Amino acid sequence: MTKRIAVGATVFATCxxxxxxASAFVPGGGExxxxxxxIGLATMVxxxxxxxxxxxxxxxxxxxVPLAFTFVVIVxxxxxxxxxxxxxxxxxxxxxxxxxxxxxxxxxxxxxxxxLPLAYALTFDDMTLSEADLARVRALxxxxxxxxxxxxxxxxx
Amino acid sequence: xxxxxxxxxxQGGTLPTLAQPTIIAVAVAYFLVVAAIGVWAARRxxxxxxxxxxxxxxxxxxMAVAAMAATLSGFxxxxxxxxxxxxxxxxxxxxxxxxxxxxxxxxxxAKRIRLLGEARGLITVPDAxxxxxxxxxxxxxxxxxxxxxxxxxxxxxxxALGLVIDAIFGSGxxxxxxxxxxxxxxxxxxxGILAGVYTDLFQGAVMSVASxxxxxxxxxxxxxxxxxxxxxxxxxxxxxxxxxKMTPLxxxxxxxxxxxxxxxxxxxxxxxxxxxxxxxxxxxxxxxSVAVIISLLLFIGVGLAVKSLVVRGELPPxxxxxxxxxxxxxxxxxxxxxxxxxxxxxxxxxxxxxSFMSVGAAALTHDLPIAFGRKVTNELFWGRxxxxxxxxxxxxxxxxxxxxxxxxxxxxxxxxxxTLVPSLAIxxxxxxxxxxxxxxxxxxxxxxxxxxETLAFLKVFTFPAGVTAxxxxxxxxxxxxxxxxxxxxxxxxxxxxxxxRFVMEV
Numbered sequence: 001m002t003k004r005i006a007v008g009a010t011v012f013a014t015c016x017x018x019x020x021x022a023s024a025f026v027p028g029g030g031e032x033x034x035x036x037x038x039i040g041l042a043t044m045v046x047x048x049x050x051x052x053x054x055x056x057x058x059x060x061x062x063x064x065v066p067l068a069f070t071f072v073v074i075v076x077x078x079x080x081x082x083x084x085x086x087x088x089x090x091x092x093x094x095x096x097x098x099x100x101x102x103x104x105x106x107x108x109x110x111x112x113x114x115x116l117p118l119a120y121a122l123t124f125d126d127m128t129l130s131e132a133d134l135a136r137v138r139a140l141x142x143x144x145x146x147x148x149x150x151x152x153x154x155x156x157x
Numbered sequence: 158x159x160x161x162x163x164x165x166x167x168q169g170g171t172l173p174t175l176a177q178p179t180i181i182a183v184a185v186a187y188f189l190v191v192a193a194i195g196v197w198a199a200r201r202x203x204x205x206x207x208x209x210x211x212x213x214x215x216x217x218x219x220m221a222v223a224a225m226a227a228t229l230s231g232f233x234x235x236x237x238x239x240x241x242x243x244x245x246x247x248x249x250x251x252x253x254x255x256x257x258x259x260x261x262x263x264x265x266x267a268k269r270i271r272l273l274g275e276a277r278g279l280i281t282v283p284d285a286x287x288x289x290x291x292x293x294x295x296x297x298x299x300x301x302x303x304x305x306x307x308x309x310x311x312x313x314x315x316x317a318l319g320l321v322i323d324a325i326f327g328s329g330x331x332x333x334x335x336x337x338x339x340x341x342x343x344x345x346x347x348x349g350i351l352a353g354v355y356t357d358l359f360q361g362a363v364m365s366v367a368s369x370x371x372x373x374x375x376x377x378x379x380x381x382x383x384x385x386x387x388x389x390x391x392x393x394x395x396x397x398x399x400x401x402k403m404t405p406l407x408x409x410x411x412x413x414x415x416x417x418x419x420x421x422x423x424x425x426x427x428x429x430x431x432x433x434x435x436x437x438x439x440x441x442x443x444x445x446s447v448a449v450i451i452s453l454l455l456f457i458g459v460g461l462a463v464k465s466l467v468v469r470g471e472l473p474p475x476x477x478x479x480x481x482x483x484x485x486x487x488x489x490x491x492x493x494x495x496x497x498x499x500x501x502x503x504x505x506x507x508x509x510x511x512s513f514m515s516v517g518a519a520a521l522t523h524d525l526p527i528a529f530g531r532k533v534t535n536e537l538f539w540g541r542x543x544x545x546x547x548x549x550x551x552x553x554x555x556x557x558x559x560x561x562x563x564x565x566x567x568x569x570x571x572x573x574x575x576t577l578v579p580s581l582a583i584x585x586x587x588x589x590x591x592x593x594x595x596x597x598x599x600x601x602x603x604x605x606x607x608x609x610e611t612l613a614f615l616k617v618f619t620f621p622a623g624v625t626a627x628x629x630x631x632x633x634x635x636x637x638x639x640x641x642x643x644x645x646x647x648x649x650x651x652x653x654x655x656x657x658r659f660v661m662e663v
Contacts, residue, residue, distance in 0.1 A: 007587050007639075014635045017413060021628060024406060024621040033623075034405035041412055045257050048417075051586040052264030056662035070257060078409065081399035089391045096386055100399040101246045109253045113450065116260035117443035124439040129268055133663045134275070134435055140656035141276030 009047035016040030042074035077108035183496035198348025205536035208349035223357035239478030241460020247401025254416025297528030310569030311551035353511035360504035375458030406623030418574030424512035518543035571627030575602030579638035594642030602634035
């Protein structure tokens with residue numbers, strides 16, 4: 001079920017991105033096109049992650065939090081850049097950059113690095129690849145090669 | 158709208174002449190280290206598996222740094238800062254996806270590719286597509302698309318390498334092309350991908366240190382962490398706007414093409430096969446992401462610093478954006494550091510070329526024959542021969558006109574993304590994807606990229622700002638993948654073998 005939803009979300013994201021590109025051919029389409037692209041990008045990144053994370057019969061478990069965080073960071077970072085006023089001399093600087101640029105660079109660019117790789121590592125043993133999973137893959141590999149040797153397996157179509 | 162594959166910005170010109178004893182000496186030392194690695198690797202390369210996937214014997218750190226080095230190429234140090242100087246913050250959108258793409262690639266592909274290698278002894282990207290979809294046609298189409306893209310992509314990199322060697326040694330561009338190709342070919346043919354990954358490790362480590370040092374110099378020259386903005390904003394506020402001098406759609410399009418498109422870059426995906434112990438993938442995203450961030454400090458720092466220096470009148474406006482890094486290094490950093498970076502740029506390009514040589518040779522000697530129902534008996538020998546042939550063809554192409562080579566480079570990047578992303582990033586994770594969907598999406602990516610890039614190159618029409626042939630091809634192939642898979646969904650289960658199904662579900 002989780003994978004099915006993720007595939008549906010990826011299709012939706014692809015359509016949003018296609019719509020964004022179509023907006024470039026329409027007079028005045030730039031603004032809604034950019035929003036369509038933001039929604040499409042955030043959805044595609046997270047839905048592809050869900051596709052990779054979800055195992056048969058299981059959802060994304062405690063990875064729901066970092067995945068939701070990623071979606072929010074992308075939408076909020078790019079959305080703020082679209083909505084906030086244009087930077088002016090003497091305006092607020094964050095770590096040396098105007099606010100909007102800082103939200104994009106430090107928010108979308110760096111914040112996920114503090115969260116996602118750690119989430120991946122901390123859930124790796126039980127949600128990505130356990131010793132038992134690996135042993136099962138190796139056993140299936142032995143079976144496959146045995147079938148190949150016996151000529152029982154079908155070749156590529 | 159500009160979308161450039163790594164290094165394409167080096168087209169159509171020469172770098173400032175760098176020929177100074179210190180720079181030449183460091184470059185020679187660099188090449189000697191590379192040669193030593195090649196000799197060492199050659200003694201350990203005894204089979205096709207050694208040649209193409211380092212015998213699945215690479216450690217985590219080596220694989221992660223090698224993947225980083227192959228990803229960045231010389232673009233991060235020459236073309237990237239130049240793009241930053243000319244486009245402002247909009248150029249950052251090329252590297253912005255690294256915040257998510259390292260972990261995204263790990264979740265969607267790293268484990269499954271590595272496990273397919275474990276179960277079946279696979280060694281190429283088309284191997285994985287063929288195993289997933291049980292299709293010789295999908296394998297053959299993927300191999301053809303990769304070969305075409307590799308020639309174009311290698312040509313741009315070899316041209317860039319020729320420019321750097323010419324700048325360091327004053328050899329002339331033609332000689333620089335062939336010298337660069339010959340050095341890379343020598344260690345690639347003898348040591349295969351094993352030489353490549355350890356060269357990547359060496360140059361990646363050196364470039365990470367150099368990037369941090371150069372970044373510190375850019376902060377010093379820029380006048381502290383608020384200095385860039387204080388200098389640039391009053392004169393050129395759009396430069397520091399989040400989209401730089403681009404439209405929002407154009408900048409976001411960079412994120413799409415370089416973020417999602419990165420999932421289809423075979424020279425990076427291919428490295429997942431090489432990891433010795435699959436469970437070591439646990440720390441891959443962290444190491445890879447941090448390594449990339451460190452190496453990209455130079456990209457952002459030099460771009461901002463040079464703009465700041467030009468605004469302050471301490472540097473004349475650059476005639477060519479690609480001069481940003483050479484000018485900054487030669488004028489504001491110690492000569493030894495400049496020498497390390499220049500030599501590192503050459504080494505970075507060589508490492509990328511080596512990766513493409515390996516992936517291309519595998520497609521030629523392994524995938525295409527299997528797609529036609531044949532199997533090459535001595536893959537190691539023919540792999541080496543193929544490496545020579547591909548390299549010579551790419552170098553001849555690189556010697557052609559600059560605009561044609563630039564076109565081929567852009568074409569190559571787009572072709573990888575549009576032909577491989579659906580079948581790999583989605584196909585390996587969704588059992589509802591079908592053989593017909595895979596074949597149709599690869600064919601769509603191939604045709605749309607070729608047609609639109611050619612029409613754009615011939616100036617038959619111009620895309621509006623924010624739209625590129627690469628983006629259209631990637632969107633088209635994704636849509637075709639979903640639509641055809643849906644219409645042929647009754648056949649989805651039939652294409653999955655037990656071991657492949659388990660790898661997809663685990």
